[in-house]
Amino acid sequence: MTCFDHHFYQALIGLDQKKLRRTISGIKPEEGAMISALSDNELLCDFSSNDYLGLSSHPLLKERSQLWTDQFGVGSRASRLVSGTLPIHLEVEKKVALLKGKEAALLFPSGWQANASVLPALFRLSLEQTGHKALVFTDKLNHASIHLGCSAAGIKQIRFRHNDLPHLEQLLEKQKQVNGLRFIITESVFSMDGDQADIGTLRQIADKYNAFLYVDEAHATGVLGENGQGLAGGANGADLIMGTFSKALGCFGAYIAGSTLLCDWLVNSCSGFIYSTAIPPSVIGAMDAALDILPTLSKERKQLIERSNHIRKEFQSMGLDTGLSSTHIIPVVIGNNEATLLAAQRLKDEGILAIAIRPPTVPLHAGRLRFAITSLHNDAMLEHLSHVMKKLAAEIHRGSSI
Numbered sequence: 001m002t003c004f005d006h007h008f009y010q011a012l013i014g015l016d017q018k019k020l021r022r023t024i025s026g027i028k029p030e031e032g033a034m035i036s037a038l039s040d041n042e043l044l045c046d047f048s049s050n051d052y053l054g055l056s057s058h059p060l061l062k063e064r065s066q067l068w069t070d071q072f073g074v075g076s077r078a079s080r081l082v083s084g085t086l087p088i089h090l091e092v093e094k095k096v097a098l099l100k101g102k103e104a105a106l107l108f109p110s111g112w113q114a115n116a117s118v119l120p121a122l123f124r125l126s127l128e129q130t131g132h133k134a135l136v137f138t139d140k141l142n143h144a145s146i147h148l149g150c151s152a153a154g155i156k157q158i159r160f161r162h163n164d165l166p167h168l169e170q171l172l173e174k175q176k177q178v179n180g181l182r183f184i185i186t187e188s189v190f191s192m193d194g195d196q197a198d199i200g201t202l203r204q205i206a207d208k209y210n211a212f213l214y215v216d217e218a219h220a221t222g223v224l225g226e227n228g229q230g231l232a233g234g235a236n237g238a239d240l241i242m243g244t245f246s247k248a249l250g251c252f253g254a255y256i257a258g259s260t261l262l263c264d265w266l267v268n269s270c271s272g273f274i275y276s277t278a279i280p281p282s283v284i285g286a287m288d289a290a291l292d293i294l295p296t297l298s299k300e301r302k303q304l305i306e307r308s309n310h311i312r313k314e315f316q317s318m319g320l321d322t323g324l325s326s327t328h329i330i331p332v333v334i335g336n337n338e339a340t341l342l343a344a345q346r347l348k349d350e351g352i353l354a355i356a357i358r359p360p361t362v363p364l365h366a367g368r369l370r371f372a373i374t375s376l377h378n379d380a381m382l383e384h385l386s387h388v389m390k391k392l393a394a395e396i397h398r399g400s401s402i
């Protein structure tokens with residue numbers, strides 16, 4: 001009991017009333033894409049997992065994780081700049097840089113931590129070098145950790161409409177005479193919408209306005225681009241790529257990739273890198289194995305995209321709103337929070353897990369079921385999904401409470 005429990009209680013009641021309260025419900029992984037819910041042991045096919053290539057249970061990831069734990073210990077003992085840097089951290093950073101076609105890379109304990117701490121470090125560069133605050137142009141649907149990185153730095157974001165690059169240009173043009181370094185920040189595949197940013201055009205705009213292009217590739221890495229490189233790698237891509245190992249790469253942790261000087265600057269200025277214990281050997285082992293496996297998965301990537309295209313078309317033919325999705329992430333936008341929760345429950349009753357995503361994760365009145373297709377889904381699972389969604393679509397169109 002704390003002296004503020006009555007405040008916590010009232011705040012939670014407020015969320016309940018708006019159907020926005022979140023609760024933790026545990027799961028146990030079963031074979032393939034199946035999981036069982038801890039609450040009732042119900043067996044469900046998981047369409048909410050970000051384990052897009054099924055690597056989280058891959059034998060090589062487990063083996064190397066175990067091997068490097070045996071060789072280097074469980075913990076990494078210190079932060080990277082103290083005595084926490086092992087040869088395996090440096091090796092994996094080289095592999096990330098190679099995958100992304102960049103000079104250098106740095107590992108971070110999580111994607112959230114990377115965005116939340118790298119952005120403030122970059123923005124400080126503007127103040128230090130020009131004496132003026134950074135001008136930060138952000139897509140309206142960027143991830144919460146990007147917003148946090150901006151607000152932690154006291155930056156007022158100049159937000160452009162989602163994926164609307166003419167609007168971005170207008171905003172850049174409007175600020176043309178204002179001093180300060182310019183940053184453009186976007187995701188390459190949007191986590192809740194499954195649509196893609198046009199990196200080529202963003203690069204041209206960034207060059208025209210001498211802006212630094214920062215791209216979060218959390219959901220593209222592993223799945224899209226050559227060898228799963230993502231969409232923003234190479235010389236014509238982003239200035240800084242941020243990405244995670246926690247999704248298609250099946251493990252945990254994150255990275256940024258860019259120029260050597262950029263990485264050297266972050267080693268000297270980024271609090272999330274400097275003041276945090278180095279990633280443990282078990283995780284580095286899994287990261288290393290995932291990076292080795294990635295180039296061998298072209299067939300899986302192709303199949304994943306084909307299957308996702310098929311499911312999206314099926315949903316659309318049922319009159320469901322899949323937004324602008326063009327990837328393995330397929331939202332079905334329902335709108336109302338209560339109806340979204342009901343729809344998720346209907347699916348659960350039919351053995352399908354698709355979590356109801358509600359504000360503030362998505363904009364107001366844009367509640368949705370978010371389906372992530374993975375390599376672990378087989379034809380029978382996808383057919384069952386289609387069958388169940390047909391029934392749900394009929395309910396939606398009948399105008400029932402869903």
Ligand SMILES: Cc1ncc(COP(=O)(O)O)c(C=O)c1O
Nearest residue numbers: 110111112143191216218244246
């Ligand atoms: C676009 C995006 N960026 C960053 C993150 C944070 O990554 P992590 O889960 O590694 O903290 C996520 C994950 O939820 C994400 O979807």
